[in-house]
Amino acid sequence: MKSFWTIVKKELSRFFHDKRLLMALFLPGILIYAVYSLIGGGLIDSLTAVDEDYSYKLYTLNAPAGFAEELGLDDERWKIVEIEADEAEKIKTKIEEQEADLYLEFTPAFEFSGGEGTGIAVYYNTAKTESSAAYGLIGALISAKQFDSPKFTTLPFDLVKDEDMTAMLFSSIGPMLVLVFLFSGCASIAPESIAGEKERGTFATMLVTPVKRSYIALGKIVSLSILSVLSGFCSFLGLTLSLPKLMGDLGGSGLSAYGFGDYMMLLGVVISSVLLIVAIISVVSTLANSVKEATSMVGPLTLVVVVMGVATMFGGGGEWYWHLIPIYNSALAMSDVFSLSGSALNVLVTIGANLLYATGLSLLLAKMFDSEKIVSGS
Amino acid sequence: MDEVFDLEENAENVLVARDLKKTFKLSRKQKKLEKSVTGLKTAVDGLSFAARRGEIYGLLGPNGAGKTTTLRMLATLIKPDEGDAEVNGYSVLKEPDKARSKLGFLTSELKPDEFFTPNYMFDFFSALHGVSEADREKRKLDLFTRFGIGEFAETKIADLSTGMKQKVSIAISLVHDPEFIIFDEPTNGLDVLTAKAVTDFLLELKQRGKTILLSTHIFSLVEKICDRVGVIIDGKMSLEGNVKELTKEKNLEEVFFDLYAARKGGKE
CATH class of the missing domain: 3.40.190 (D-Maltodextrin-Binding Protein; domain 2)
Structure with missing residues (x-):
């Protein structure tokens, strides 16, 4: 178990001492704040604020x-x-x-x-x-x-009019934006940590030590999850801080528009989504032999995330079983929370499903680390 | 410095490889190139050999002969389809973790993470091998001094010269003071000074009773430092023997090419 923590510490050290990776880790949160503040301050506010003296x-x-x-x-x-x-x-x-x-x-x-x-x-x-x-x-x-x-x-x-509606729709792309930011945050660290190590030959170096391969897999997953949860938390913080601007005058005093429960639901959805996303990208990265290959394999997944995020705009998904569909469930749950109609049951189903899928994929990853074909790329 | 080891008195096998066989599936493209009907390529075909305590065993062979596949099987990176090997009595198939604890593997394929410093990587691999802090510091001082790494201990490996990187790789592969060390082309791409430092170190390890398996293309290196040599052609052991005896009449290069011509029947 000591070797497992050694791997976790090394992975965390790798990321926290690399400015480029650190940037990729926290940029999504900063972007969420910047983009949402821009949308909120520049567009939504102008759409929603009514002058006090207006008749x-x-x-x-x-x-x-x-x-x-x-x-x-x-x-x-x-x-x-x-x-x-x-x-x-x-x-x-x-x-x-x-x-x-x-x-x-x-x-x-x-x-x-x-x-x-x-x-x-x-x-x-x-x-x-x-x-x-x-x-x-x-x-x-x-x-x-x-x-x-x-x-x-x-x-x-x-x-x-239709064209005026476009501006309004902009406010409903929130879940898609959050998911894309989260996904890009995870996508920027997982390929580096797994495919990058395979490519540089540093991964096999660990495989010739007496450490069990399942510990190496677990070390990677845990460290990536810690980093991704941090990234997710940063995204959540960016989102929370930008909410007052996003809500504008419609939200009254901004932050108070959403209650503690809403924030907790958002946090749960964001963190469970990050865990699922990191597990998905880790599996894909393990299949690849280089960061470039991993990145190109992850590319189409970004499209899936965008589609899933956009799909929530077309309604539907009120029933709990829709919240079992990975990624789509996160978009649905976030959309519900944003619109102040978040159902605790649906959010719990989303979090539970995400954690279940993430665990399953982690077990698959440990199996993959034991496969000579995948690890050696032969 | 440890006492000089007497090979003749300690003729115990540290490595025993028995009937190792490894077959790979060929991709469609490879199948066409190799003109293979079965779509399978036998990289290693029933290879058996042993390396004794305190000797340097050279593995010679052309590209694609199966040397690297053999080394990867011995290092437990891949599993043999048939046969088995024992490192210090531990089967690479049944007890790979224990076998790994007794071997060091140095190859250009395996590298320390260049983002870190030699010091960090030495400590990291020591921890993975379960080396105590006291032993780790003693070995680090010994190896870093031996290879002149000390002054670069806190420099990122990426910023070091090729020779220094190779020295760091050697030091890291020996953090656990293994009984059996596999060196795959250890002097490749090195300048003459660094290459000399590496070969001198191999002889020093031998004197300390370590068993070394050396895979190389350089005939002169085998003649200079190896006790015994095994020549692999097409995944099979074509010749094995004491280097001095094999080179009584001809040098190793001539021995190899005569053997190769005989095996291939003048082809290639």
Whole structure:
């Protein structure tokens, strides 16, 4: 067992004394912070922040008398204009063009007390911060009106244009970005540690010592995992620090938008993902005879990670069994946590599945280290 | 310095190789090149030999004769398909860990991590071999002084000259003071001064009772330092004997080429 720790210490020393490798280890976290802060500060903030003095332009049709007082809109923040039915299309276009904020179309003879067939159609545009914020406020006020029991229907219509939607989608690529950063962090150290040693002939030097090969495998895995977990933790830190900027005014006071539980779920998902990723890349690196070969073998896996990360944007995956699919589960779980809809069960299934796969792959790696064909590359 | 070892009085076998056989699968490309029907290449074909305590045994043979494969089997890096070998009584098949603890292997294929210093690598391999701190420091002082590594002890191996790297490799392969040492082309690529230092050291090891298996292409080196020699051609032991006796009438180079021509029937 002493020799196992000797290998772990040597591996850690190798990385912590090499500026290039150290950079590769911690760069993902720094990048996450930088990119997210840039997105958050430069783009999302501009999309989500509404000036305190801003007055929302609200158009209504068939609004019942006193509706503003009823909903609490009777202050200077709301400029309400009642329109005629023939102006409706013109107002909708204005919203589409981001010239108006909100348009409420009440059914004729609408009453808050409700009645059959009564309801409100709410037109807004998510691409316009003020419109989106107004929709959120109105939605909350209407929901409060119907807190006890539903009295009327509310039909939302998002008049956002496709190109405007692209900007919004940007905020949902978070899980993919995190996964890619984590993957690239692991991919920059594992090939060096295994394929690199094979290539330089330093790996076989260890094999002619009396140390059991399973100890050498374990030493490699444990040291790589320590390094990768550090890298993962750095990514997590980068993500956490950038969250206030990412959330902007939507998140209120930023960090407080996510609770302790959310952070713990994120941490668990990130660390278990790192362990799985390091195990996958270690197996691939052991098959390769050089760092170059390992890197080219790892390349297509990056694509898989991107696809898995992007796949979460298209919905689905609410059930727990989706969280058994490696990599996809991590993206799903992170996406859920980001959107404040993280389910503890799904996150636990993700962490459990990742740890299980990582253990299986570690056992496979130990077997591979015992194979003369793989180790000698003959 | 240990006492001078008397080979004749201590004719005990430290290495015994029995009927070693190793076959490799050929890739499609190799199959075409070798014009092989079976797709198999027998690298070592029933090789048997022994090296006695305190002798330098030379292994001679052309490229592809099976020398490296033999050395790799003895060092437990690969397993023989048939046969077995014993190092200090430990089977390389059944007790590879114990066999490894008794042997040192120096080859250009195996290198210390150049990112580290000679000092760190010496300590690292000493720990892997389970060498005590006191023994480690004593051996380090001895070997580092012997090879002039001392002043470079804290220099990254990558920054050392080729000769110094080879000296560091030798020192590291001997951290555990093995009974049996395999040297694969130990003077390859070295300048005459470093090559001389290495051959002198091999003779010194022999005097200390160590058993050395030396694989080389250099006939003069075998004639100069080896007690016995085995000539491998096509994975088989074609000739084995005492170097002095074999070279009574002809030098080793002539002996080798006569043998090679006879084996190959004038081909190649």
